[in-house]
Amino acid sequence: MLQGSIIFFLVVIGLSAIAGAGYFLLRRGWFINWLKASFAMSLIILAAASILSLFDLLSYQQLMAEVPIATISVFERADQQYDLTLATVDGMEQRFEIFGDQWQLDARLITWVGPLAALGGKPLYRLDRVSGRYVSLEQARNARQSIYQLERSGYVDIWQVAKKIPLWIDANYGSAVYMPMENGAVYSVHLTAKGMNVRAVNDIAKRLLGEEW
Numbered sequence: 001m002l003q004g005s006i007i008f009f010l011v012v013i014g015l016s017a018i019a020g021a022g023y024f025l026l027r028r029g030w031f032i033n034w035l036k037a038s039f040a041m042s043l044i045i046l047a048a049a050s051i052l053s054l055f056d057l058l059s060y061q062q063l064m065a066e067v068p069i070a071t072i073s074v075f076e077r078a079d080q081q082y083d084l085t086l087a088t089v090d091g092m093e094q095r096f097e098i099f100g101d102q103w104q105l106d107a108r109l110i111t112w113v114g115p116l117a118a119l120g121g122k123p124l125y126r127l128d129r130v131s132g133r134y135v136s137l138e139q140a141r142n143a144r145q146s147i148y149q150l151e152r153s154g155y156v157d158i159w160q161v162a163k164k165i166p167l168w169i170d171a172n173y174g175s176a177v178y179m180p181m182e183n184g185a186v187y188s189v190h191l192t193a194k195g196m197n198v199r200a201v202n203d204i205a206k207r208l209l210g211e212e213w
Helices: 004-026 031-056 137-142 158-164 204-213
Strands: 069-079 083-086 093-099 104-114 124-133 145-147 170-174 186-192 193-198
Touching: 069 104, 069 124, 083 104, 083 124, 093 124, 137 204, 170 204, 186 204, 193 204
Parallel strands: 170 193
Antiparallel strands: 069 083, 069 186, 083 093, 104 124, 104 170, 124 145, 186 193
């Protein structure tokens, strides 16, 4: 969960901008009307951006060191065709049809810098997509592909904004290395502020990692 101090910070910005907009729209005086209206509209836009950014941040989860964020289970349906079950720490479970020889799980990372870092906010993450890959270059070009988007932002994508304007937020992309698929293999996925780690859970996965990685 997003820490309360960060939420409070965004709420204060939004409410302050709304109050300022209302003040300038309702105040009477000798100020030029169009200047007041322009400034008030800017505050309203700032308030809307803050609120929408807050909604997008709430789709992220707080990153705790060395805590698994997901478990991946593999079931073979046919040659190079697998059912992959993704179970997250919040109890959600999703199944995907993955083609190829290997799977990959991608995540978005947000790290606070500047004033927001002073509030003590821990890094945040959001699972982004799961996909498959073929070892053969020819199959990678011509065979059926499988890429699934796990989470989507609404009107404001704070991660993309931070990539272009790195003000107070450092946005990174943490990707798991490709892991081999075989019937019955189970993996646990660990995410740190530096990237993704995948560990074998059962003997099948341990054998695969010992043979190929």
